[in-house]
């Protein structure tokens with residue numbers, strides 16, 4: 001073809017490279033260098049980022065559209081929830097905003113009584129909060145079985161689009177949790193942030209089991225009415241199990257029902273509180289450091305933990321100590337107020353795991369995700385056709 005066409009082709013190629021799309025999970029920001037909006041893409045099928053990522057005392061409160069969440073400790077964490085009532089998680093996962101358990105992050109602040117039980121755990125691989133809530137207090141629809149937020153999604157812009165997650169639990173300063181997942185629904189929540197220094201961060205924070213809920217993706221010992229901060233063994237990566245032949249293998253969503261029940265890792269060194277201690281006043285809450293010693297007491301760990309490289313637990317344990325000195329907080333005033341009905345533990349309510357086929361989770365709105373994917377491939381097809389015509 002004529003030389004001028006090569007020039008035109010080159011111009012088109014460099015234009016498309018200049019506008020190269022970066023998936024959310026590839027974006028890294030130091031905490032003090034977070035841009036106003038992390039997602040600046042325009043003209044894509046799901047539109048523009050709803051809120052912003054620079055969040056401060058000006059943005060804090062009932063009108064906040066902050067999309068930077070933190071998980072720091074038992075009393076200081078956020079969940080992704082709607083900015084306005086009336087929309088299910090499946091409808092609005094791309095526009096979720098941060099609702100935090102306490103002020104100080106420039107976000108919406110959860111009303112009193114939102115969290116009705118929560119377990120914070122720190123493991124060698126991740127931190128997580130799992131618990132129970134009155135989800136209507138954070139604009140969720142009563143009875144909504146909910147779904148998953150994570151930094152991926154069919155178009156790789158994340159749910160919410162542009163959502164960032166940070167924690168000060170690993171180094172004392174804020175560091176970005178690149179891989180994370182948050183399931184909210186049926187008055188339960190789980191939010192896991194995986195330490196990027198760990199060898200399997202993406203696996204522990206897997207995003208492909210979006211209809212399976214907390215019992216599958218984040219099995220825990222969380223109990224209604226109990227508020228505790230613990231060290232823990234790591235879960236098995238979601239989907240991974242040991243089959244009858246003794247081989248470690250992976251079940252995928254869509255392959256019928258899971259052929260196994262996810263192992264609940266044992267938690268240890270728990271400090272238990274009354275909810276009023278942690279949400280109504282400042283209380284120094286320890287973040288226990290998981291160690292080999294703290295994990296050895298339970299036999300339930302050994303089967304699964306053999307699949308973890310032993311090196312995992314060594315690297316991250318030194319940094320936490322600041323908060324963990326206060327033994328005085330292990331007074332268990334919260335424990336005695338625990339409802340007898342601990343039949344509602346997170347471990348026994350993976351009901352969404354059992355009947356995921358009829359739970360109206362985010363994938364019930366497959367039309368939306370499917371449409372996005374189709375539109376994206378249409379764009380790609382159009383671009384290729386254009387290049388072909390030029391050539």
Ligand SMILES: *[C@@H]1O[C@H](CO)[C@@H](O)[C@H](O)[C@H]1NC(C)=O
Nearest residue numbers: 036052053054055056058059
């Ligand atoms: C607070 O955040 C808003 C929204 O991101 C931003 O426009 C404003 O400049 C920030 N204010 C300060 C003092 O940093």
Ligand SMILES: *[C@@H]1O[C@H](CO)[C@@H](O)[C@H](O)[C@H]1NC(C)=O
Nearest residue numbers: 090091364365367368369371
């Ligand atoms: C699903 O997504 C579509 C847009 O893709 C939207 O119109 C609809 O309200 C959503 N919810 C349901 C339950 O279909």
